[in-house]
Amino acid sequence: MMPVVLWTDALIYLLVISMALMLYFQPADGQLREALRRLYQNKMGIITGWILLMFTLLALLDSLHYRPVLPDSPTPQYSIEVMSALDAVLQPLRAHNEKTYSAPLAQHLYVKENVTLANGLVVRDYPRLNIAQTPQPEVSVLLLRGTSWGMAAILLIWLVMRLFHVRHTMGAGSWVLIIVLLGTMLLISLAGHYHILGTDKVGQDVLYSTLKSIRTGLLIGTLTTLIMLPFAVLMGISAGYFGGWLDDVIQYIYTTLNAIPSVLLIAAAVLMMQVYIETHPALFDSSAARTDFRLLFLCIIIGVTNWTGLCRLLRGETLKLRELDYVQAARAFAVSDMRIMLRHILPNLFHLILISVVMDFSGLVLAEAVLSYVGVGVDPAMQSWGNMINAARLEMAREPVVWWPLVAAFSFMFTLVLAANLFADSVRDAFDPKGHA
Amino acid sequence: MSVLSVEQLHTRLGKLHLVDGVSLHINAGETFALLGESGCGKSMTALSIMRLLPEVAHISSGQVMLQGEDILQLPESAMRKVRGGKIGMIFQEPMTSLNPVLTVGEQITETLRRHTDTPTKTHHQQAADLLSAVGIPDAVRRLGDYPFQLSGGMKQRVMIAMTLAGNPEVLIADEPTTALDVTIQAQVLRLLREIQQQRGMAMLLITHDLGVVSEMAHQVGVMYAGELVEVAPRDAFFTQPAHPYSQKLFAALPQRNLNKLANITGSVPALDTVFVGCRFASRCDSAFALCHERPPEWTTLGQGHRARCHLLAQAQSVTVTLTPALNTVAAIGSEAVLVVDDLRVHYPLKRVWLSSHTPMLKAVDGVSFSLHGAETLALVGESGCGKTTIGKAILQLQHATAGRVLLDGVDLAALTPRALRQQRAYMQMIFQDPYSSLNPHLRVQVILTEGMQALGMKVDMADLRYLLAQVGLPDDALTRYPHEFSGGQRQRIAIARALAVRPKLIICDEPTSALDVSVQAQIINLLKDLQIKLKVSYLFITHNLPVADYLAHRIAVMYLGRIVEIGRNDEIMQHAAHPYTLALLAAVPSLTRGQGDVRLLSNEIASAAHPPTGCHFHPRCPQAMAICRQQYPRMTQISPTHFVHCHLLSPQ
Structure with missing residues (x-):
């Protein structure tokens, strides 16, 4: 196989590496370590942290792209289709494509078709699913099997830990781990024989597309935030701290930007970019690279239009902080402006930044859905919750209702956003020296 | 027959005993003053009476009888008639209590x-x-x-x-004048007294200020850690306070004949403490074994005068032993450390495009003085007179419009930023509010070393420990965060931070006005000791004349951006010449003076944006003449050290 590095892959791994380095070379004053310890003691922080970690792992797996070797060719030939490590893991889900909609755990298609019976008779009936061609075990049997696998796995881990004398006390984290293990085993045992969350219009497994959408959602959330933060923080703090003409300039910039309807701006930018992609096909060697570039560009353009709110908030707060006595004291000590901003102002804005970033995160995932609806969101070929929700418009309108894609997308999005919100709360508490005497 | 009578009131918030068995009775036309430091439960007592407690707190037992009716038993609908009807309440902060x-x-x-x-x-x-x-x-x-x-x-x-x-029967005033200037405070207190007499209201006055108590009260109740420790008629209380805590409160007041203020060590205990013995025992000098074992009962000392103290129960009188006077006279250096020459700070009131006539707010308008080594100069005046602006302009935190600031002969305004950085080590500032002057996200060690690092000094752990010991903080303070300290301790950290760079001049911007009396005494003593040891000069900005009198060698009185009188401590306090200084002195609530008969300023302080013509003070001056309205008075020398700006005193 041939590894393929997409732009967003590179960025996402750069981010992971830099965070790891930051943890490794943390400042000597131990503030970060202490905060992490406090975070570890917070039950809500642990639980939501684990959930977020699961999402992140899936997204990271999904960011390892490659082109598989084509079978039966004398010289190594690579497939035109770009796969990811997650695709390989989820192979059982990809294996059975149906014709169209089927309900969760169903054995038959959701729509009637002409079926030719063995005796040659043609009747109109719900045809059997591809996945149900081989005899299926009962759901309850599979559940039981999954549970016992899970138990076995837990027991194994426990034995290994005993063997190596790892001391461990049961905490919230262990419980989450146990539940995740059990759930995974259940999913694995079910997924081989059923479409757990049904299939969508083109017969693709909904669980598969939901899991694939995690990467898109996380990317839009984090990349956009990363693009937005430097603008908002740097401009907001310097406008508030220095005041004067700099403040005027920054204020004019963001009021001007605010006055342009952002959907219009995004639509214009995305459409321009689309034209660019189409006129320069040589730049992109695969369709994955094209969709990926479009995603990256979308993140950038949303980031550029989205920083004004946070910037204004930070400017106002800095105006207040600037007059505080400890900032005056630092100025009386000839502490440089840069240092004052980093040491006295930024830490005291941290809670605001964190909260608004997490709030924005959920807004961004939703914005993606809205933009996809207008037709300027991510590439329609890309798996994303936005696209799933967009498709659900028609599915909700048909009779009988196809509800599962929407419910699947909604519940995954809900879990991610809720976990992110609660986790951010815990992080903020952990970094606040006041909450813990 | 008392109008309001509270019996054994207990208010709790979870484990906290906010109010613990308070009983008090107020007659019509009488004022009961509730005195104590912050965190003693004074305000909570008032809120319990009004039944306006925060939702988490509740009254666990007790009675509040209003004209014979227990208002704690009333339904909420009837209570709403009582609030604002029979009982009226005035809050501390007039800025936020009006919509x-x-x-x-x-x-x-x-x-x-x-x-x-x-x-x-x-x-x-x-x-x-x-x-x-x-x-x-x-x-x-x-x-x-x-x-x-x-x-x-x-x-x-x-x-x-x-x-x-x-038309209330009972008026509850919760620190009604704490946020106001002395001259205004005196006006408001007089108004309250007059109204009370006219209407025969009962008044519950909550205050931490002994002076206010003396001016207003008929009965005094001293609260400590949620309970009353002494109840006395005013005269008995002021001639002979019985409880050690009351005596300490008196001793902690800056007075000119005392060389060292009484230190009440420590601070008010936390309200969730489970008390075994006397609540004050841990801070009391006269405490003995019994005090730590059994809570004292009430001892009646005279007509309506009782106190909770084991010593009094054993018929011993208590006298607080005052620390013997130190030789506090630090030799004042002969060279001027700081010379301020015609300093002006003007702010544009609004920006006018392309116009040379911008209206200006003259916050500081031509101020000159000098300060010698190891000397303290107090800058006194009402709020808005430009005291703090002077401090900031000296430190170059505020751009001066004109004038010179010479520190050891170096003109600070003329320096390049780099050269100014060198000079910063020589001058430091201590701020008013110890809560906003320390960054909550930094450890004490970082707070202390920040200045040293910025100024390129070597940081040595031994130095830091010595520094902490100097301001009376334990070694382990270094690794803690500011919120773990009380207000007084935070102010000590702020002082240590200023001292860390070994300055010659410290500008103290009301360093004690946010603190309780006992803590104020600790900080003032500390500042005085440090001056003797380190020969540092203080520019002490304050609105509190007794504190200025106690600490300063010289006092400058400011009015609307200008110094109106400057002189040695005794010249200002005893032989003040300017009518404004006299009025300020008269407005300070006094412990010894009887109630009433005070010459008060009638008007409000004028705005610095539109200062009156001529002498700024003339609209409020009882002795204003025609010339006062036309011309600002020139400086008149009364003695080699005493100068005043007033037409009354200028030789024609």
């Missing part, structure tokens, strides 16, 4: 509508009457004013008028 988007008239008629049966048509007139009753001139026009159009003292008057609208 900024309603006119004064609307706010007063609101109370009238709720609590009187008079026809609505008459309310406007009634509101106007109330406003003139609280001494607001031109009352009818003022009804249409919004709160922002009024000064602090006016707002407090409006607040009083609103309270009176319900």
Whole structure:
């Protein structure tokens, strides 16, 4: 196989590496370590942290792209289709494509078709699913099997830990781990024989597309935030701290930007970019690279239009902080402006930044859905919750209702956003020296 | 027959005993002053009586009898008639207790509508009457004013008028003058006294200021850690306070004949402490074994005078032993450390495009003085007179419009930023509010070393420990965060931070005004000791004349951006020449003076944006002459060290 590095892959791994380095070379004053310890003691922080970690792992797996070797060719030939490590893991889900909609755990298609019976008779009936061609075990049997696998796995881990004398006390984290293990085993045992969350219009497994959408959602959330933060923080703090003409300039910039309807701006930018992609096909060697570039560009353009709110908030707060006595004291000590901003102002804005970033995160995932609806969101070929929700418009309108894609997308999005919100709360508490005497 | 009588009131918030068995009785026309430091449960007592406690707190037992009726048993609907009707309350902060988007008239008629049966048509007139009753001139026009159009003292008057609208039997005043300047405080106190006498109201006055108690009270109750420790008639209390805590409160007041203030070590205990013995035992010098074992019962000492103290129960009188006087005279250096020459700080009031005539606010308008080594100069004046601006302009935190600031002969304004950085080590500042002057996200060690690092000094752990020991903090303070310390300890950290770079000059911007009396005494003593040891000069900015008198070698009195009188400590305190200084001195609530008969300033402080012509003080001056309205008085020398700006004293 041939590894393929997409732009967003590179960025996402750069981010992971830099965070790891930051943890490794943390400042000597131990503030970060202490905060992490406090975070570890917070039950809500642990639980939501684990959930977020699961999402992140899936997204990271999904960011390892490659082109598989084509079978039966004398010289190594690579497939035109770009796969990811997650695709390989989820192979059982990809294996059975149906014709169209089927309900969760169903054995038959959701729509009637002409079926030719063995005796040659043609009747109109719900045809059997591809996945149900081989005899299926009962759901309850599979559940039981999954549970016992899970138990076995837990027991194994426990034995290994005993063997190596790892001391461990049961905490919230262990419980989450146990539940995740059990759930995974259940999913694995079910997924081989059923479409757990049904299939969508083109017969693709909904669980598969939901899991694939995690990467898109996380990317839009984090990349956009990363693009937005430097603008908002740097401009907001310097406008508030220095005041004067700099403040005027920054204020004019963001009021001007605010006055342009952002959907219009995004639509214009995305459409321009689309034209660019189409006129320069040589730049992109695969369709994955094209969709990926479009995603990256979308993140950038949303980031550029989205920083004004946070910037204004930070400017106002800095105006207040600037007059505080400890900032005056630092100025009386000839502490440089840069240092004052980093040491006295930024830490005291941290809670605001964190909260608004997490709030924005959920807004961004939703914005993606809205933009996809207008037709300027991510590439329609890309798996994303936005696209799933967009498709659900028609599915909700048909009779009988196809509800599962929407419910699947909604519940995954809900879990991610809720976990992110609660986790951010815990992080903020952990970094606040006041909450813990 | 007492109008309001509280019996064994207990208020709890979870584990906290906010109010613990308080009993008090107030007769009509009488004032009961509740005295104590912050965190003693004074305000909680008042809120319990009003039943306005925060939701998490509750009254666990006790009675509050209002004219023979237990209002704790009333349903909430009936209670709403009592609040603002029979019991009125005045809050500390006039800035936040009025709604900024309603006119004064609307706010007063609101109370009238709720609590009187008079026809609505008459309310406007009634509101106007109330406003003139609280001494607001031109009352009818003022009804249409919004709160922002009024000064602090006016707002407090409006607040009083609103309270009176319900025609209350009992008035609860929670630190009604703490946020006001002395001259305004004196006016408001007099108004309260007059109104009380006219209407025969009972008044519960909550304060931490012994002076205010002396001026206002008939009965005094001293609260400590949630309970009353002494109840006495005013005269008995001021001639012979019985409880050690009361005595310490007196001893902690800066007075000129004392060389060292009494230190009440420590601070008020946390309210969730489970007390075995006397609550004050841990801070009491005379505590003995019994004090730590059994809580003391009430001992009656005279007519209406009782206290909780084991010593008194054993018929011993208590006297607080004062620390023997130190030789506090630090030799004042002969060379001037700081010379301020015609300093001016003007702010543009609004930006006018392409116009040379920008209206200016002259916060500091030509101030000159000098400060010698190991000397303390106090800068005294009402709020808004430009004291703090001078401090910031000296430190170059505020750009000066004109004038020179010479530190050891170096003109600071003329320095390049790099050269100024070198000079920063020689001058430091201690701020008023110890809560906003320390970054909550930094450890004490980082706070202390920040300045040293920025100025390129070597940081040595031994130095840091010595520094902490100097300000009386334990070694382990280094690794802790500011929020783990009390207000007094935080101020010590702030002092240590300033001292860390070994300055020659420290500008103290009201360093004790946010602190309790006992803690204030600790900090003042510390500052005085440090001056003797380190020969540092202080520019001490304050509005508190007794503190200035106690600490300063010289005092400068400021009015609207200018120094009106400057002289040695005794020259100002005993032989003040300027009418404004005299008025300031007269307005300080005194412990010894009887109630009433004080010469008060009638008007409000003028705005620095539109200072009066001629002598700035003439609209408030009782001795103003024609020339005062036309010409600012020149400086007159009274003695080699005493200068004053006043036409009365200038040789024609």
